Amino acid sequence: MKLAQTPVDKICFEQHQIFVKRDDLLHPEFSGNKARKFAYFLANDFPGITKLVGYGSPQANSLYSMSALAKLKGWQLDFYVDHIAGYLRANPLGNYQAALVNGANIIDLSLRADRSKRDTLSYIEQSVMPVGPKALFVPEGGRCHYAEYGVRQLACEIIDWKQQQELSELVVFLPSGTGTTALYLSKSFKQLDASIRVCCCAVVGGEDYLKQQFTQLETDVSLHPQILDTHKRYHFGKLYPEFYQIWQQLKDTGIEFELLYDPLGWMVLSQHLAEFGSQQVLYLHQGGLLGNQSMLPRYQRKYGVSN
Numbered sequence: 001m002k003l004a005q006t007p008v009d010k011i012c013f014e015q016h017q018i019f020v021k022r023d024d025l026l027h028p029e030f031s032g033n034k035a036r037k038f039a040y041f042l043a044n045d046f047p048g049i050t051k052l053v054g055y056g057s058p059q060a061n062s063l064y065s066m067s068a069l070a071k072l073k074g075w076q077l078d079f080y081v082d083h084i085a086g087y088l089r090a091n092p093l094g095n096y097q098a099a100l101v102n103g104a105n106i107i108d109l110s111l112r113a114d115r116s117k118r119d120t121l122s123y124i125e126q127s128v129m130p131v132g133p134k135a136l137f138v139p140e141g142g143r144c145h146y147a148e149y150g151v152r153q154l155a156c157e158i159i160d161w162k163q164q165q166e167l168s169e170l171v172v173f174l175p176s177g178t179g180t181t182a183l184y185l186s187k188s189f190k191q192l193d194a195s196i197r198v199c200c201c202a203v204v205g206g207e208d209y210l211k212q213q214f215t216q217l218e219t220d221v222s223l224h225p226q227i228l229d230t231h232k233r234y235h236f237g238k239l240y241p242e243f244y245q246i247w248q249q250l251k252d253t254g255i256e257f258e259l260l261y262d263p264l265g266w267m268v269l270s271q272h273l274a275e276f277g278s279q280q281v282l283y284l285h286q287g288g289l290l291g292n293q294s295m296l297p298r299y300q301r302k303y304g305v306s307n
């Protein structure tokens with residue numbers, strides 16, 4: 001099971017040479033940077049724990065990765081979702097289907113009589129964690145201090161690679177959701193090799209939301225990554241023709257990217273490339289390709305495009 005040490009490829013993007021760290025080649029069960037975020041859970045024992053509790057979207061990469069983690073550890077996974085769309089329930093696919101195959105217990109809160117209009121996190125905090133058997137709770141998207149351990153390993157791989165390439169400076173760019181990966185990468189580089197800096201863009205929520213997320217994990221703002229402006233506001237998970245277009249353009253490089261985070265990531269990178277001057281850029285491919293199984297049919301239904 002490949003959970004670290006991924007290769008770096010070189011591609012040509014809009015007449016620029018960009019390096020791509022191929023974390024999409026990590027084991028598919030821990031794709032979408034979950035191998036890095038969950039490395040701590042894989043490397044350590046948790047005596048007394050019998051259950052993993054998580055929440056998020058029924059199509060989240062983290063649902064599938066948590067189901068794989070629970071299976072490996074012999075734990076039960078209880079994953080809470082706000083609701084499951086009728087179409088998905090009737091036609092399971094992508095992360096949702098794969099998690100069901102792994103034995104995940106996916107709990108649809110919209111069907112719970114005791115919900116009392118509470119959001120998913122409040123429901124878990126008030127009605128799940130205090131009463132069940134000893135369980136390990138992982139916040140949405142793996143946003144927790146445990147993630148630092150594995151993301152630091154990723155930072156060390158990038159530092160080794162940069163030394164082998166004899167680069168004097170490097171910009172590492174990645175699209176952010178919870179910001180966990182970008183934050184712990186930035187913190188690691190500031191502590192281990194200050195010639196590498198991290199730039200990211202906010203894909204979920206805006207810049208202020210992302211800054212808040214960073215601060216919840218690390219109060220020292222000098223360790224935070226730089227957020228590049230997205231110019232236009234896009235809603236997370238919505239379909240945009242320009243996203244599909246850049247995704248296709250990237251496919252011609254021979255590397256498939258995912259359709260939720262990467263299109264905006266590459267668009268923002270394209271808008272800011274000139275600012276990096278002679279500095280080399282390394283784009284972090286964070287996997288998540290299983291999600292394309294549900295995103296591509298959505299694009300096809302909406303725009304009639306073929307892949």
Ligand SMILES: Cc1ncc(COP(=O)(O)O)c(C=O)c1O
Binds near residue numbers: 032141176182262
């Ligand atoms: C493919 C992919 N890219 C980017 C992200 C965002 O990562 P983070 O939440 O650490 O910012 C995720 C979520 O984990 C993801 O699955």
